[in-house]
Amino acid sequence: MDFIYFSKKPFGWAEQMLVEKIRELGYTADVYDWDEVEITDSSFMYQGKEMKLPTVAMFISRVRTRHIQGDRLYLFDWLELLETKGVRILNRPKAVRSSSNKVYAANILKSAGIRVPETRLVTSMDQIEAALKEWKDIILKPLAGNASVDLTRLILDERRYGDEETEVLSIFQETPIWNMLQKHPVICAQQYVQNPGHDIRINVVAGKVVSISANDALPNTWRKKDINEGKLLRKYELTKELESIALKAVEVLGLDYAPIDLVEGEDGPVVIEVNSAISIWPGHETMGITIDSEGSVKYYVNMIIENINKYSTQSV
Ligand SMILES: Nc1ncnc2c1ncn2[C@@H]1O[C@H](COP(=O)(O)OP(=O)(O)O)[C@@H](O)[C@H]1O
Numbered sequence: 001m002d003f004i005y006f007s008k009k010p011f012g013w014a015e016q017m018l019v020e021k022i023r024e025l026g027y028t029a030d031v032y033d034w035d036e037v038e039i040t041d042s043s044f045m046y047q048g049k050e051m052k053l054p055t056v057a058m059f060i061s062r063v064r065t066r067h068i069q070g071d072r073l074y075l076f077d078w079l080e081l082l083e084t085k086g087v088r089i090l091n092r093p094k095a096v097r098s099s100s101n102k103v104y105a106a107n108i109l110k111s112a113g114i115r116v117p118e119t120r121l122v123t124s125m126d127q128i129e130a131a132l133k134e135w136k137d138i139i140l141k142p143l144a145g146n147a148s149v150d151l152t153r154l155i156l157d158e159r160r161y162g163d164e165e166t167e168v169l170s171i172f173q174e175t176p177i178w179n180m181l182q183k184h185p186v187i188c189a190q191q192y193v194q195n196p197g198h199d200i201r202i203n204v205v206a207g208k209v210v211s212i213s214a215n216d217a218l219p220n221t222w223r224k225k226d227i228n229e230g231k232l233l234r235k236y237e238l239t240k241e242l243e244s245i246a247l248k249a250v251e252v253l254g255l256d257y258a259p260i261d262l263v264e265g266e267d268g269p270v271v272i273e274v275n276s277a278i279s280i281w282p283g284h285e286t287m288g289i290t291i292d293s294e295g296s297v298k299y300y301v302n303m304i305i306e307n308i309n310k311y312s313t314q315s316v
């Protein structure tokens with residue numbers, strides 16, 4: 001097998017479409033349900049049957065996110081086991097693990113000279129209060145993000161109707177945070193980067209920016225994404241500065257491709273997050289946000305084919 005895209009049911013548009021394109025070019029490719037894969041030291045099984053290892057593999061974000069924290073460590077062990085057997089995984093498991101830890105990634109990016117928010121780990125109410133006092137306006141988020149679930153903003157001295165005077169956190173602020181700490185014993189705290197009300201999303205593939213869009217805040221909130229309300233996307237111009245930040249961020253994290261979230265801070269673009277799984281859908285290809293008017297799919301296809309050609313000859 002030349003290429004396997006590991007997915008979870010229900011399979012999505014991106015993995016099915018990419019597999020189809022790779023097949024059209026004469027290669028063998030398939031989408032496998034990760035839940036039906038078994039990897040041991042001597043075998044690779046799918047749906048109970050012994051299979052040949054693929055030369056190249058990819059996996060969708062749900063393979064990573066549908067695990068609780070400790071469990072996820074084992075997931076990375078399985079993926080690295082595949083790598084030690086010679087499978088080229090795009091993105092490499094180590095790079096995915098580092099990028100999806102927001103505190104670790106912020107450190108790597110900052111060391112490379114890329115602007116990121118002030119970031120630290122917090123594990124207690126006291127540490128959260130200290131961060132809020134110091135930074136005045138903060139974001140708390142799970143170490144590894146997932147569709148902005150549990151992402152919370154706290155503003156110092158923000159009083160709402162019915163709030164009582166308290167030392168740092170108001171009663172209304174303390175309640176969701178207490179609950180968050182029960183669910184996430186280790187949290188990523190960041191200074192909120194003041195911005196004009198839109199995110200910038202850039203997709204990089206194999207050293208090239210393939211799409212850029214702006215994502216406006218939803219009505220009556222600073223949030224730009226809501227699992228129920230969706231997103232407000234529009235075209236956005238790629239500047240040289242944005243391009244060089246995006247390419248460098250992907251390079252220093254050791255990724256092959258990445259969707260990157262930035263905001264425009266007062267001193268320039270700030271990288272909020274470097275995602276490590278593909279994020280394209282039919283509208284992404286047709287709404288005019290891709291750099292190439294033909295869309296971005298061919299760049300993913302080329303990256304996969306180049307790796308198949310490179311690694312299949314190596315293993316013979
Ligand atoms: N430090 C920050 N300053 C300003 N906005 C932020 C900050 N952190 C997160 N956000 C906003 O919240 C969104 C989601 O945060 P992100 O870290 O990308 O998490 P997720 O994994 O949920 O995508 C960002 O795209 C941005 O709009």
Ligand SMILES: [Mg+2]
Pocket residue numbers: 145261273
């Ligand atoms: Mg994000």
